Amino acid sequence: MTQQGPNQSDGRSPDDDETIVSEPFDGDDSTHKTGEHAGPSVDPQRVLEADRVGDYRIVDVIGVGGMGIVYRAEDVMLKRTVALKVMKPEVASNETFRKRFLREAESAARIDHENIVTIYQVGQHKVGQHKVGRHQGVPYIAMRYLSGESLRERLKREGRIEPRLVANIGRQVATGLAAAHGIGLIHRDIKPDNLWLEAETGRVKILDFGLARSQETDMRLTKSGVVLGTPKYMSPEQATAKTVDHRSDLFSLGSVLYHLLSGTEPFGGSDSAATLIKVTQADFAPIQKVCPNLNPKLARLVNALLAKHPDKRPQSAREVALNLAEIEKQLEAEHEANARRQSLTETADLASPDPSPVPTSAIPTGVGRPSPLSLVLLGLGIVLIGLLLVAFLF
Ligand SMILES: Nc1ncnc2c1ncn2[C@@H]1O[C@H](COP(=O)(O)OP(=O)(O)O)[C@@H](O)[C@H]1O
Numbered sequence: 510m511t512q513q514g515p516n517q518s519d520g521r522s523p524d525d526d527e528t529i530v531s532e533p534f535d536g537d538d539s540t541h542k543t544g545e546h547a548g549p550s551v552d553p554q555r556v557l558e559a560d561r562v563g564d565y566r567i568v569d570v571i572g573v574g575g576m577g578i579v580y581r582a583e584d585v586m587l588k589r590t591v592a593l594k595v596m597k598p599e600v601a602s603n604e605t606f607r608k609r610f611l612r613e614a615e616s617a618a619r620i621d622h623e624n625i626v627t628i629y630q631v632g633q634h635k636v637g638q639h640k641v642g643r644h645q646g647v648p649y650i651a652m653r654y655l656s657g658e659s660l661r662e663r664l665k666r667e668g669r670i671e672p673r674l675v676a677n678i679g680r681q682v683a684t685g686l687a688a689a690h691g692i693g694l695i696h697r698d699i700k701p702d703n704l705w706l707e708a709e710t711g712r713v714k715i716l717d718f719g720l721a722r723s724q725e726t727d728m729r730l731t732k733s734g735v736v737l738g739t740p741k742y743m744s745p746e747q748a749t750a751k752t753v754d755h756r757s758d759l760f761s762l763g764s765v766l767y768h769l770l771s772g773t774e775p776f777g778g779s780d781s782a783a784t785l786i787k788v789t790q791a792d793f794a795p796i797q798k799v800c801p802n803l804n805p806k807l808a809r810l811v812n813a814l815l816a817k818h819p820d821k822r823p824q825s826a827r828e829v830a831l832n833l834a835e836i837e838k839q840l841e842a843e844h845e846a847n848a849r850r851q852s853l854t855e856t857a858d859l860a861s862p863d864p865s866p867v868p869t870s871a872i873p874t875g876v877g878r879p880s881p882l883s884l885v886l887l888g889l890g891i892v893l894i895g896l897l898l899v900a901f902l903f
């Protein structure tokens with residue numbers, strides 16, 4: 510097993526955009542952030558004693574979160590590569606977190622949609638020496654292995670993303686969300702880390718249903734008054750532990766689009782507490798102030814998604830997806846018109862004579878000078894005419 514740069518080792522501060530998971534559940538009031546380990550710190554390579562988990566052979570580590578570790582693995586029966594999210598054994602001894610982890614698999618597996626990561630299997634792996642609670646097994650989720658990168662990685666590399674691609678990404682996320690919302694599931698942790706851009710297809714996949722919750726069971730959250738999610742992308746109602754519905758995901762989508770377009774989050778504080786205060790109380794700089802040449806329809810949509818009150822936002826993911834599809838079409842048409850204009854200008858430049866006077870001596874060609882072949886032909890011609898003349902005279 511080789512380790513391949515777990516995604517927590519990128520030097521971000523502990524308060525940075527990490528998910529807060531805190532939830533009274535079965536009398537347990539555990540709280541932690543996904544960047545922190547719920548137990549003693551874990552070396553991802555040493556979590557598993559064997560290199561096999563169920564029918565999967567571990568290849569290397571591709572991501573490390575608070576709950577678990579994501580490995581690249583091979584399904585030995587089907588001979589295909591999978592992403593295997595295995596819960597950390599220390600965390601698995603906590604019933605709250607076990608249930609949450611298993612619920613993640615259950616939630617994501619209920620949706621069959623091209624913009625949501627496909628779940629293949631959920632299982633429990635027996636690990637001899639670890640005490641892992643009543644069930645004596647470490648839960649794992651096998652899912653489709655995605656090649657490409659998260660939007661967080663893309664942002665880190667490029668700073669911001671061009672509006673045409675942002676509209677396309679946004680439309681795909683909104684379409685995936687519409688599918689989740691359609692079965693009453695709220696994601697609650699939409700952020701660049703949890704959105705994946707597939708390399709070959711350009712398809713966007715929503716990952717990490719670790720905080721997903723059915724709309725009907727959300728009453729429990731209201732009573733418990735706890736905060737879950739990622740402060741920088743969290744809706745005001747989520748930040749104040751009020752009842753959260755599907756429109757909370759739309760606010761988070763607005764934050765993500767804002768970040769992709771401008772390179773900064775609309776509500777970034779020095780720490781989680783400061784960010785939460787900003788999300789709930791402060792006005793954000795309208796996107797057109799930060800990106801002055803942005804398409805006005807796209808600017809209006811992003812600003813509307815970030816409305817503090819859910820009633821003031823677009824009301825459904827489907828509506829947002831349709832709106833973004835229109836914007837995408839418009840940006841695409843503008844892009845093509847620009848490209849056509851550009852190529853016409855280039856053709857015109859090539860066709861028109863160069864107006865600048867260039868001294869003849871500077872032209873490095875043989876123009877004006879006879880070639881050796883023509884000199885030989887000329888000589889032959891003269892000799893031939895001479896011979897004809899002689900023949901004619903004598
Ligand atoms: N299906 C997958 N294919 C490839 N990489 C993945 C996949 N699922 C997760 N990852 C990687 O692992 C990281 C953590 O996965 P995630 O499900 O978000 O776990 P966490 O709950 O720890 O945030 C992701 O940001 C991504 O880099």
Ligand SMILES: [Mg+2]
Pocket residue numbers: 574702703717
């Ligand atoms: Mg995640």
